């Protein structure tokens with residue numbers, strides 16, 4: 067056993083895939099999740115893939131009493147990955163207090179508890195949203211951050227600052243901030259994947275739901291941008307590749323491979339792919355046509371952003387491996403599995 071990791075928000079999309087990769091790498095996992103945006107059956111999927119059922123504590127990380135109980139009952143936790151957060155950009159505009167309260171209190175609680183319980187390493191789920199609209203692409207970690215356009219984005223920026231301040235104050239912890247680009251796809255087994263609540267706000271779940279007939283038509287928000295085909299450009303990162311980045315980040319801290327107490331890495335493929343190209347890749351790889359129309363731009367969208375992942379490639383020894391077509395196939399297989407199970 068390599069160590070015991072607390073995965074906060076481990077029942078969600080990225081958390082569940084990361085739990086699988088941690089267990090595959092020999093870590094013992096304790097998940098804490100309030101199931102606000104996930105369900106208990108995720109545990110079965112993780113167990114079917116890995117043969118191991120992770121320990122699960124149903125609790126809200128904002129609840130300090132419950133969190134102390136967790137650390138008392140699960141002694142010897144070495145590292146924490148913090149996925150527990152509200153993450154819908156649009157909803158955060160409607161409910162800013164909820165977003166700040168939830169996302170920041172979870173972080174503050176975990177950072178306060180770490181030294182008390184001797185937890186050494188912390189991985190934080192950050193986002194490329196901290197860069198705003200880049201001046202040039204691909205973007206490196208030292209590019210300036212820009213004022214967030216939503217409370218959700220602001221919580222990511224403030225969280226990064228809080229972690230830096232806590233480490234500067236002398237807290238005996240190490241932290242790695244992973245700035246994700248656009249995570250998509252699902253585990254190739256289709257045992258776990260993304261389960262959006264209600265009408266999806268993100269591109270790929272909307273696309274796969276349209277392909278299977280749950281939604282009538284995919285709206286492409288804007289085809290008059292200053293890009294080769296007029297649609298926005300993103301760096302779509304396969305969720306299993308993304309999950310593996312967390313494993314190497316933790317190993318780096320727990321094995322004392324890093325000199326610095328705080329490090330930040332872009333987690334992307336390095337390839338800019340347009341919304342149109344993504345749709346084309348889906349249709350090509352699955353053979354399924356997706357009804358779509360071109361509509362007005364979505365307010366607040368970044369025009370183009372993709373990662374320079376060189377630092378993660380060289381320092382972490384991590385690299386995105388999945389092809390876009392494989393990722394599209396995995397997203398489709400997952401959507402079909404949801405249909406088989408009568409979920410969607």
Ligand code: UD1
Pocket residue numbers: 153154155193194195216219248267268269270272284285286287288298299300341364366367368
């Ligand atoms: C957003 C957030 C990001 C967050 C991510 C996951 C910003 C700037 N970005 O990414 O921080 O981590 O959501 O919650 O706040 N699109 C369509 N039709 C659709 C849906 C999307 O054309 O039905 C387009 C969008 O206009 C965009 C691209 O697809 O150009 C990707 O959109 P989306 O999946 O929502 O992710 P981001 O906005 O990039």
